[in-house]
Amino acid sequence: MNLMSGVEQEAAVNQAIEPSIKMRGEKVSVFYGDKQALFDVDLDIPECQVMALIGPSGCGKSTFLRCLNRMNDTIDICRVSGNIQLDNEDIYAPHVDVVELRARVGMVFQKPNPFPKSIFENVAYGPRIHGLTKDRTDLEEVVTTSLQRAGLFEEVKDRLDEPGTGLSGGQQQRLCIARAIAVSPEVILMDEPCSALDPIATAIVEELIAELRENYTIVIVTHSMQQAARVSQKTAMFHLGNLVEVDETDTMFTNPKSQKTQDYITGRYG
Amino acid sequence: MTEYLPLLMLAVAAIVYFAGRSRSMAVVGGEISRLHSRPAYHGGYVAIWTVLPALVVHALWSVSSGSVINGMVTSRFADELSALNVPEVEAFLRDARAIAFGGIVGFRDATKEAAAEVFTSLQATSNILLIGILIVLIGVGFYYSFVRVSAQLRSRHTVERVITWTLLACSAVAILTTIGIVLSLVFETFRFFQRVPFFDFLFGTHWSPQSAFEGAGREALAGDNSKIFGAIPLFAGTFLITFIAIIVAAPIGLMSAIYLSDYAGPRFRAVAKPLLEILAGIPTVVYGFFAALTIAPAFRGFGESIGLSVSSESALAAGLVMGIMIIPFVSSLSDDVINAVPQSLRDGSAGLGATKSETIRKVVLPAALPGIVSAILLAISRAVGETMIVVMAAGLAANLTINPLEAVTTVTVQIVTLLVGDQEFDSAKTLAAFALGFVLFCVTLALNVVALAVVNKYREQYD
């Protein structure tokens, strides 16, 4: 794996087309109390691409994702070691504050979790707490833009005052995406964003992810190999807390290097 | 001595239980597997048949014999009593009973002595009659059930049916209690409103029941009586003290709950939470002592030192201490509702880069608002019904004021004041206490019903 990242770094230097590294994890280990959940993971996340994290349940992919914006901090017994960088800065360094970090690295959760507020207030929440807009017009502009980018604006523009919890599941998830991009993050983490959605809503969200790639670096955890293949450029395969393999998605799904990956993507286990 | 008969009957039950049990074993010659029901059930069967009817008769007898005997005495002394009104007849009977059976006698006279003799003899007759009936019932019941014990007898069914019915009867007690409360309050309140007009009571602003004129010629003064039962000052006083209590308890309780659930480490929580619960376990009379002998004098002294006149029974002292008392109440209820807000909402907010306090203030609290409102409603209901703190630390004079440094009185204080000490049960003063009690009951009931409805609705939202 060190070899992998070395190769990639080289490629980044040599070829201008190759995207630069947005986030980098080095020897990331996570412990829940005495139990180790992640073992020395090294993973680079390229800018403005979609990286998919796949692997069977309990393999540590969600744990890794939650390390990237320090959502694990909320769990008392959780301890993280190793080094995670965002634009070459250690995000676990003492002077870094999580508030700023999470504003830069947004997150969309497995289950849509709109706040019990109006649609408008849901999206305006982030800009408001971070003080991103100076007046009401700006705020409305940001909300509108975010909803447009999340592809939800047309559906809800007449009922921005209605509670966000009244939307359908797929709409709720897109509302959560709009809420995340309203604070202009650089990276968006998605933890199985479609697992609670029906196939049609899933398709819409996947389409949205593809569009968002232009502006944002996206890391997505998914259970579905097909989804990983459809939306991501790069894929990382986790197993039992270890990073097994990381490669271009096309390569990984056609010609996996590791037997475990082969078994997993062909459905031997999962 | 008839009070101890049930114990005797239980002893009888134990004896016949063993009799029935051994008989059941005897009829199958020791082969218990031939019995339909286990021997213990046969024992129970016999015991139930023997004692249950007797117990029921005894209970009915105890409840009714008093008034029956009273009625017989009244009719026998009808001539002597004809000149007396209802409360005086009651007093007469009370004294006569006290002479006959011991107790505190108001004053004696020859008629009462005579009545006491009648009481004694009637009571003796009643006791003999009762014991006779009980013996017959026990005998017949035992004979009937004992001879029926056989291998085929389905005694388990009978016993279990009786047990089920007994359980049902026990759960009816809660209902009976409520009915008892409502009936006694409604009945006495109704009698009160016969003397004092409803609106004079509910909207009058003058309360001085101690000047109520009782006794001969009071009908002529009924109009005056109605003017001294204006309960508005009591409602205002109750409101003032409750308000102060909530001002103290709501922020402290709510902030404690937030701190303990979202900020405190497990060790801090393990210490602080039980400490708060201790506040809830301290008897209210202790709070009353604290309010009357520590807080109120301290406030008074402090007021004097800065040139304010603070009453030694100030609403502020009573309200503050009552607030302390309901802190744990608010905090534990708020803790419940705050924890009921799903973690996913907190995560969503944290994932956007909100600080903990922003998450709490802008997401958790608005989401938990209905629950918090109902917690505060329950706390209000608690404060309104609280008695000892205000009896000990608040005043007796019914001032209509909103100045928390003055003394005010409350509904509960007046109920206690009106009812403590010997009172004629029929006087307007006593009845006024029941009317106040009825108001109290209705208000707290309404608060609880609303609070429970709100909280149930809120639970559904997150289930």
Add this chain to the structure above:
Amino acid sequence: MTDISQPDAFRLTKELARERRQAQINKRFAAETRFKYLGLGAVALAVAFLGLLLSTVVFQGLPAFAYHYVKMPIAFGGIKAGTDPKTVDYDTLYKDAVKEVLPFASGRKDRRVARGLFSAGSVILLQRQANETPELLGTEGDVYIPVSDFTDLYLKELVAKNDVSRPSVSLTISKADSGYILTAPAGTFGRAISDVRQAIGDRAEAQFRELSSLRKNLAEQARIAGSSSAEAVVQKAKEATEALSSQVERKQAGYDALIARQTASEINEKMDAILPSLLVHAAGGTFKATMLSSGKVEAVALVPPSAEGFTGAGVAAGDWTLRTIKVAESNRKFSDKEVAMIEKLRSEDRIERRWNSIFFGYGASREPEMAGVWGAVVGSFFTMLVTLAIAFPLGVSSAIYLEEFAPKNRITQLIEVNINNLAAVPSIVFGLLGLAVFLNWFSMPRSAPLVGGAVLALMTLPTIIIASRAALKAVPPSIREAALGVGASRIQAVFHHVLPLAMPGILTGTIIGMAQALGETAPLLMIGMVAFIVDVPGSFTDPATVLPVQIFMWADFPEPLFQQKTAAAILILLGFLVIMNAIAVLLRKRFERRW
């Protein structure tokens, strides 16, 4: 995705967002810290209230657990053994004993003071002791008699606090016309003098305050007299001015005199009743200073010196003591004479601090030192017994019915709602129920534990039902199914399997409900358990009171000793509650089961 908004519209770029976030961040963190400390402050405040409450009770209550007794040489030895205790004249015995221990208290006034040092209930107590142990008659020996309430407060240093010193110089005592003259090297009484001067200074200060307020009044009146045009007003103001100015003059003179006294170079203070007291214990007597100077004291004897002590020669250093009481005699309830007498008894080892057996063994009394808590404890015990006997079976039975047998229909729902609401009905309403139903309809006895217990049982019932239902619900259905599966009836399944498993939870709930009932006061006031009852109750129908009601009644009495006893009774009540809750916690810890 292409941006479709107008070109001049606000656009939030990542750079702008970052810049604006940075601008806000410190303010946000400050708010976060503020919020956190607000929460911590709330918890701290609540805990501080608890601490204040408990420490108040403990500090006030602990002293009442011990009491001072005096060993009285009651002449029981002079009575023939086997005499009927009822025929003995205890009053004379007691009076003689007092005479024996304080022989110098010969005048009528002194005798009254002497008797006032000891409990007013002494004679009754003697009588009671002799009745209980008739062997006492005919045997020699001292009898322990409680001191009076203020004597006890003095001995506990709660009133008339004093400083004692033992000067290392010798003292000469000589008799003078109106008392005694005590001489010692100059400076021996320096400390007392500075105390006295401070008291004079305090008085001067108070005078000064009065003076300035009078002056202000005067100026105001003078202004009215000068400015008003109405004849009558001017006249009135003039009169007031005159009266005031003479008052001011008098006050001024008093103030000047005090200042002169305070600053005089020659020290010779006349000790009046509003200055601190100086007592000298020497030669077996106690002298109270009437005129004080640096090395000489004119004094009167509160306790006359003994014949062998007062030889006219000097008293050696270390054989005499000085006692100053800063609070002036007129401002306290324990006079110098009483101090002198009780110190005399103390020097003879007649005073002893002992376990307050009266407080723990007796019922209520109007005399503060004779009042005990035992009657209330027994009353509480009987009441709780009744409550338990009614509430436990009823509560558990209803819980079993509702949880295991009741069909899920509207009636059961109604019962449930009803129980929940009943739990929130103010306790005083239960008192009204008890008054109306138990006392008036059923003519049950007033003030009896039977009725009190029944009322409290109805009040506790919802708590027990709710706790028991929770405990039954916690038993997994698999247990019931297993029992039913082997052919048990529903009743058997419940009584043999479910109930035993739920018992710890049910007991925990019951104990908590009982603890609630034990601390309850209001409903018992309604049914007359607030009566003044001296005797310890012997049965369920005797008039009785309970601990919380006793606390309520005592809290109303003005005597300081009653306040101590109130706090002590609270400590006992809290002690019972702690024990009950500890048992509940232990039960829960010991038998807690996770399925």
